[in-house]
Amino acid sequence: MHVRAASYALNSLPGYLQKLLPDSAPVQPESLQAVLQEVETKILPGVTHWQSPNYYAYFPSNGSIAGFLGEMLSAGISIVGFSWITSPAATELEMIVLDWLANLLKLPNDFLSKGPGGGAIQGTASEALLVVLLAARDRILREIGKDALGKLVVYGSDQTHSSLQKACQIAGVHPENLRLQRTESCNEYALSPESLGDAISHDIASGLIPFFLCATVGTTSSTAVDPLLALGKITKRNQIWFHVDAAYAGSACICPEYRHHLNGIEEADSFNMNCHKWFLTNFDCSALWIKDRNTLIQSLSTNPEYLKNKASQGRKVIDYKDWQIPLGRRFRSLKLWMVLRLYGVENLQSYIRNHIKLAQQFEDLVAQDIRFEIVATRTFSLVCFRLLPANKNEEYANKLNRDLLDAVNSSGQIFISHTVLSGKYILRFVVGAPLTEERHIVAAWKLFQEASSSLLENS
Amino acid sequence: MHVRAASYALNSLPGYLQKLLPDSAPVQPESLQAVLQEVETKILPGVTHWQSPNYYAYFPSNGSIAGFLGEMLSAGISIVGFSWITSPAATELEMIVLDWLANLLKLPNDFLSKGPGGGAIQGTASEALLVVLLAARDRILREIGKDALGKLVVYGSDQTHSSLQKACQIAGVHPENLRLQRTESCNEYALSPESLGDAISHDIASGLIPFFLCATVGTTSSTAVDPLLALGKITKRNQIWFHVDAAYAGSACICPEYRHHLNGIEEADSFNMNCHKWFLTNFDCSALWIKDRNTLIQSLSTNPEYLKNKASQGRKVIDYKDWQIPLGRRFRSLKLWMVLRLYGVENLQSYIRNHIKLAQQFEDLVAQDIRFEIVATRTFSLVCFRLLPANKNEEYANKLNRDLLDAVNSSGQIFISHTVLSGKYILRFVVGAPLTEERHIVAAWKLFQEASSSLLENS
CATH class of the missing domain: 3.90.1150.170 (Aspartate Aminotransferase, domain 1)
Known part of the structure; x- marks a missing residue:
């Protein structure tokens, strides 16, 4: 064809x-x-x-041909890797290649699988954003009680991808509590830390509870880059979950000359880039890293009898079903692995x-x-x-x-x-x-x- | 291999x-x-x-080989069909094959794409259940106000798949408002309409608001079949969204001698079966039908400038992005189409x-x-x-x-x-x-x- x-x-x-x-x-x-x-x-x-x-x-x-071959292998092996036991290789290869990619991007060690964090492949950046928003929502609601949902406030800019609005709709965050800060041409359409700080102060003064910021490296309209370091300091001070969406531009950050766009990523709680956009890995393959995987698991896990098994009960393994919305999942790490190996970093x-x-x-x-x-x-x-x-x-x-x-x-x-x-x-x-x-x-x-x-x- | x-x-x-x-x-x-x-x-x-x-x-x-060839075609063509315009063939083939499958299952006409309803391929039954739960949640909250979230009650049985619990967690339904009715061996582990009716009456008397029932045709533990007709009458009387999960057993209902398990499906608002389970279509391919697609779209649509186009604005087309959690989506109908055509109904x-x-x-x-x-x-x-x-x-x-x-x-x-x-x-x-x-x-x-x-x- x-x-x-x-x-x-x-x-x-x-x-x-x-x-x-x-x-x-x-x-x-x-x-x-x-x-x-x-x-x-x-x-x-x-x-x-x-x-x-x-x-x-x-x-x-x-x-790409590498990505296509990975899809073929995955469709040929045709396993469903929701728990480690349902195909150990699928879970383990995913942990390994996301560590590889995290290292390529020079992400802080906190995002690697050997600590309390780690990476997982989601279908899309929308799903990546939704699962971390849910983790953040439930973390704060465990503290202040679930009836406070109506007080929770989410921040982004008017350039943030519409998936933030959608995630809020799904999570039940009240639409009037989604603050999309206005950006300006003179500021290259980046989110201004001052405007964010002011909005947070104003919301706190009104009795609301700021809990989530989505910053973007490479916005959809104009590939604007939000200033992660300055934003991260504000979120840390206010105990706000800090998510960085680099769905498109994350790929560029494997080049040393573009890596500075991720400066400040050490302040983030979660980070996402889409290997299916500009990284030769056939759709879908969206890489999400998180510093504290337990927050995700607390939001998304279920433990029905018919899925129990020794490896899971022994807490020796990762069960990716608890990191995502669906239960079932394809062996998607194969295609990312093939892309990384058949191209090599320099290519x-x-x-x-x-x-x-x-x-x-x-x-x-x-x-x-x-x-x-x-x-x-x-x-x-x-x-x-x-x-x-x-x-x-x-x-x-x-x-x-x-x-x-x-x-x-x-x-x-x-x-x-x-x-x-x-x-x-x-x-x-x-x-x-x-x-x-x-x-x-x-x-x-x-x-x-x-x-x-x-x-x-x-x- | x-x-x-x-x-x-x-x-x-x-x-x-x-x-x-x-x-x-x-x-x-x-x-x-x-x-x-x-x-x-x-x-x-x-x-x-x-x-x-x-x-x-x-x-x-x-x-299957047919499903594998469909995956290959999809990976080779490699489009992202979130809106009709981003690949008209992807949206249209999906509508057509889901109509075919609905006819095979003798679903009521209300589920076909020519009316206000229609079918869409979701990744998994978990996602299918989540999106209809969100549609039902938002439909009732539009009536009674979003602060009533804590009063909403969801029903199922102790045999309902754990994805119902997960969907409730995600949608913010309070965990104590998820009623999993106890089933009995003498009743073949099916949900009892009497027990459901009693629970609903009790909840209404307590000032709570019943809004969603998930019944199952073929439960995970023992393939129990809930009595759809009797349950459907109760949900209709109480204006409760009625979802039927036939993730596994739905496939069997293409045989006339098993179709009676779907009797009462005409009472349902939504219906799901997994073509990737027992229907030779490589994972993932979960078919969801809904009677009123606007309820889904009202919950899940966003309309950012950068995705606007004449076909969508003219409301002449289906944009499946508004029927699902993610934005992006693969051309999954190809594999279901190939399975249906390369096997044929009799096979x-x-x-x-x-x-x-x-x-x-x-x-x-x-x-x-x-x-x-x-x-x-x-x-x-x-x-x-x-x-x-x-x-x-x-x-x-x-x-x-x-x-x-x-x-x-x-x-x-x-x-x-x-x-x-x-x-x-x-x-x-x-x-x-x-x-x-x-x-x-x-x-x-x-x-x-x-x-x-x-x-x-x-x-």
Whole structure:
């Protein structure tokens, strides 16, 4: 199967597949050939090609041959590793590779499995965030009583990923107690420690109970980096759980020249990065580390008779079922292990650097065209930009850029997404697909220029 | 790779793998050959072989070639289908195959995607239960105010899966408000409608607010079937959300002769079965249907700018991100589609019937040996039995059966698990691995007999 353009799928209308497939499952078996032919003729035309070199939307979700082989092994062995006993190798390999990755990221020793902490693979950053929010919620409620749930306050910024809001909804944190501090362009959209400190003081004075902060290294809209060290000092002073979400940008921190973005991580209670984003490990593989695994276990464990066994009862083993929302879990460490071994650290670092270099090249191209504006500083491989018409009416500018996004996406040649920063509609161009090369960046830029010329002429 | 015995893993001691692997990821890439060799020599010895024909523990977790091919396709295409736009084919195929499966199970039309309901693939039954509990919680709290959380009461039986307790912990339902009604041997461990009705009346009289019932078709300990029709009438009268968990036994209900176990399903608000248990679809693939998808969406949706798109804003499409805990999701419908098409309905029915027939044969063997007792009626493919010594001291009997489980499992020839019913320690023998044949059942029984003889002689 060739990966061609990014967005054939845009030619699919809602309900297209219903018209192509029968109403019920076949009574008799069909041939593999027939099924594969339908994959080609009916399924693939409705696929948005995340692995295409021309995919620049959202954040990347890397697949690789190493990751694919890991998925094959995992699907072939096909175990369910909820407790150590249900496949010792699955639990142990996961502990080992997350220690390896923690060392690559130079995480503090507190996050390693040999102490009271450790790492676990979650499905997504949303689940990682939810489980630590639950651990933090229950830790404080054990102290102050469960009826105080309505007083608990969670902090983030207006750039924090929406999974924080979702985790709060699930955990029953009252929506009016989620403080998303306003960020500013002049501050590169990072969370301001002053604003956080003020909010906390104000909430305490109002009789509320601050208990959780989610900071971000590499926000979704503009890859802003919150100042971990300063934020961590505030959370420590106020006994607030400090979670760091580096879902996308964590991967870059395996390179010494980007590691400083994690300065202050020693203050955090938990840390997350998605190996399935920019680390060549097929979705899903979200790495979560925590300093005190007992807080997680206290929130999430159950101990029914039918799962009891000597190893668990003897407390000699990790049972990952108590670190996550589901009971069952796949043997996902295999694919991360294969990625780390088949690439090696140096190649993984080069992989990251190459994408950042390509993003820089794209940024240079944008900067050379006076019709465009770079809207936020590029820190990693995301370029935020927009067409800036002579007529500087913001409403018009927003419409123009929406039209530009529609124009390039509906060409079927590339696929990008957008955001809004300080009221401005902005195009996001993220370099991160494994197959993207310089020629793709250059062609994409040409497409933007042509579509812009055409839009400006017709406006 | 051959699947041999079920439980090589039992020879692995905690920490075995740490001793065999290096402390850090390699700087330079290694060869695939080297990695695969380590899979064989270091990983596989620590694997509990769920796919072995001699695996009879917990419930099965079927892998199949069809499911494996589906996983390969999914890993190869490697998209993330959180919104329709991010791969229309992924959302649409999921809607279609869940409609197919709903029709196979003769679920009421309310669960089909053409109305206000529909199906979605969750990772596990735990997640399916959690999302509907959240939908039910938020539906009632929207009416009575969120401060009433502490008054909400959830019902199940002492045989309900522990995921109900876990879902309550996560959702913030107070632990003392989880009513697990006691079941009785004389009632085949099914939830009694009378006991449920009494509990609800008592709670209402105490000023509490009943809002959720989880009934089970095929409980974990003994595959008991709760009487859906009678329970459903009670929940309807009391405006309680009625969820039916058929994680294991749902698969059997595609056979007309077992479909009656779902009688009353028309009263349910939501229904779940795990295609990854006994339906040849590699883990994970848990099918959830709901009558009113808006309740789910109201609980779980977020709508950040960076995910907005015309299709979603136009409300013309399903965005499955709002039906589940995580944001990202794999293209899991592919494997269920391949299983349904490559087997066909008749073969899937034969597959189920064959396992039930084998379980029946095993049950007959047990019944013919007067040293043993069948402890619960066999309804599907689980046989619950125990060695019943002449000396009828229960404590002694329990120890003897614990020793018997240890003896057969540590032989490495089979792998089983246990439960406790009415204070009795009981061996669970579930037939459900795709490769299990009559000869395996016969050999397993011989192993039980020999181990029992040896235990009884030495006692």
